Amino acid sequence: MEELEDIQDNFWISYADLMAGLLFIFILVVGAIILKHSYMTEELTQTRKEIQNLTGVKEQVIKGLKNKLGDKIKIDPKTGSISISGDILFDQGEYKLKDNAKQELKTVLNDYLEVLLYDKEIKKHIDRIIIEGHTNSDGSYLYNLELSQKRALEVMHFIFKLKPDIEQELRKYITASGRSYADRIMVGNKEDKFASRRIEIKFRLKNDEAINEISRLLR
Secondary structure (H helix, E strand, C coil): CHHHHHHHHHHHHHHHHHHHHHHHHHHHHHHHHHHHHHHHHHHHHHHHHHHHHHHHHHHHHHHHHHHHHCCCCCECCCCCCEEEEHHHHCCCCCCCCCHHHHHHHHHHHHHHHHHHHCCHHHHCCEEEEEEEEECCCCCCHHHHHHHHHHHHHHHHHHHHHHCHHHHHHHHHHEEEEECCCCCCCEECCEECHHHHCEEEEEEEECCHHHHHHHHHHHC
């Protein structure tokens, strides 16, 4: 009988030790989860702050462009890009700049580049300045692709002539791209052929695409 009682006592002692051990492990696991969550929350908060800082840079650039360009040309409030009508710059089907368009283009480009490349705080965040040529859908896609590329390059050449003192730097930043009629301007279901013929000039910040994607995921 005493042996049975001893066995029972030992059983409950072992059981109590086992439960105490399991409770200790449970506390460790919960503690680890809390610490990990806290660490991830801190990382997420830091990431948000970094993205906000970089988003603030874009807002700063756009504000600078608006202040500098004033009413000379419309600036996209979200991207900071500018758009110049193809009818102002080129004759129909041509890629050489009109003589009477050069002075206006000179004024706009001088101010645009001054904000992006002459302000050291802004310049360090700039990755690319992109000149895009766009056409309407008159003619074949390949014909318009070639035409839009030539027009973008024509504007790029104009910039290089405009800023010979910083040509070396311009080579690092500026690129030209023909888009044919891939990005037409539509009004409802109808193409605005006048608006589709245009040159767009836009900037891209370093890690811009990654920032946009992370911002989208964190919303």
